[in-house]
Amino acid sequence: MTHVLAAAKWGGEFDGVLQPINALFDFPAIFEFPLFRLDLMINRTILIAWLMTAIVMIVFIVGLGNPKVVPGKLQAFLEMIVEFNRTIAMEIIGPKGAKFVPLLTTFFVSIFALNVAKITPFVMLPPTSRAAWPLFLAMISWVVYIGVGIKEQGFFGYFGGLAFPPGVPKPLYIILTPIELVSSLILRPFTLAVRLFANMAAGHILVVITLVSIHIFLPSFPFGWMIGVAALIASPLVFAFEFFIIALQAYIFTMLTAVYISSSMEAHH
Amino acid sequence: MEGSLNVIGYGLATLGPGVGLGLLISKALESMARQPEAAGMLRTTMFIGIAVIEALALLGFVLAFAI
Numbered sequence: 001m002t003h004v005l006a007a008a009k010w011g012g013e014f015d016g017v018l019q020p021i022n023a024l025f026d027f028p029a030i031f032e033f034p035l036f037r038l039d040l041m042i043n044r045t046i047l048i049a050w051l052m053t054a055i056v057m058i059v060f061i062v063g064l065g066n067p068k069v070v071p072g073k074l075q076a077f078l079e080m081i082v083e084f085n086r087t088i089a090m091e092i093i094g095p096k097g098a099k100f101v102p103l104l105t106t107f108f109v110s111i112f113a114l115n116v117a118k119i120t121p122f123v124m125l126p127p128t129s130r131a132a133w134p135l136f137l138a139m140i141s142w143v144v145y146i147g148v149g150i151k152e153q154g155f156f157g158y159f160g161g162l163a164f165p166p167g168v169p170k171p172l173y174i175i176l177t178p179i180e181l182v183s184s185l186i187l188r189p190f191t192l193a194v195r196l197f198a199n200m201a202a203g204h205i206l207v208v209i210t211l212v213s214i215h216i217f218l219p220s221f222p223f224g225w226m227i228g229v230a231a232l233i234a235s236p237l238v239f240a241f242e243f244f245i246i247a248l249q250a251y252i253f254t255m256l257t258a259v260y261i262s263s264s265m266e267a268h269h
Numbered sequence: 270m271e272g273s274l275n276v277i278g279y280g281l282a283t284l285g286p287g288v289g290l291g292l293l294i295s296k297a298l299e300s301m302a303r304q305p306e307a308a309g310m311l312r313t314t315m316f317i318g319i320a321v322i323e324a325l326a327l328l329g330f331v332l333a334f335a336i
Contacts, residue, residue: 091309194327251316256317256320259317
């Protein structure tokens with residue numbers, strides 16, 4: 001951000017609101033209710049999350065609440081989304097995947113809707129760029145794939161299969177067991193959460209830098225306006241790139257959840 | 270000159286995943302060109318691989334701000 005601040009000092013009109021990077025993500029509380037040690041609050045982030053969730057719920061209830069044999073435009077579109085998730089489940093999990101289609105569809109649609117707030121005019125902030133939201137989604141995925149493993153293989157079957165993968169010489173278990181346990185019980189949900197969070201945070205910073213550069217450099221003379229014009233030309237490309245990232249992250253989160261579920265479905269061999 | 274060493278650290282952290290992504294995608298493209306009928310399965314596997322490699326670069330990004 002330093003070059004933006006330098007530009008604010010040397011030219012252009014900018015009152016230097018962006019002090020540290022946290023100013024992009026922290027918003028003052030509109031309404032606070034401290035509960036024991038937790039300082040719960042309602043701020044702009046959670047209002048955006050509620051707005052996007054409400055939009056998704058309304059669209060789905062209107063589109064699929066009263067399904068018809070010959071689908072209209074909205075119903076056909078929503079059925080396409082569900083069909084897409086069904087394909088993921090069937091390809092990766094197999095015939096047992098049908099019962100996970102609602103979970104995967106919920107993940108895909110909600111992550112996509114929350115992410116798309118990043119490039120929606122007048123909103124411009126993805127709730128998933130705060131670490132709590134992806135962490136919560138990853139915890140749901142964690143509970144589901146461990147639960148499926150315990151249900152399909154039994155408690156000792158599942159954790160025994162994780163800790164002692166068969167077909168390995170016995171002394172190697174000293175090294176292999178901790179690595180396997182850490183990687184499949186801790187690193188999996190952690191990377192799921194960090195991937196979504198870091199992509200959204202980085203994308204938000206990129207969008208802000210592009211737009212703020214236009215704002216600062218365009219009215220500055222004699223040379224600064226060239227950078228402003230370059231940023232102006234680049235901004236649609238940045239938005240298109242961000243849209244691609246948004247869709248890709250929703251797809252990858254859904255697909256990795258399916259991969260983890262399928263890996264706990266079948267015993268190691 | 271002022272700044273943070275974390276930024277240089279993040280720049281270095283992108284090198285490895287960059288090389289890895291290049292290798293992964295080039296191999297996937299090669300095999301898609303050789304066997305177009307397997308393209309769907311290859312694409313799915315490629316995205317899983319991309320997600321795993323990308324996690325390394327993103328860890329660098331997060332730790333650059335966290336530490």
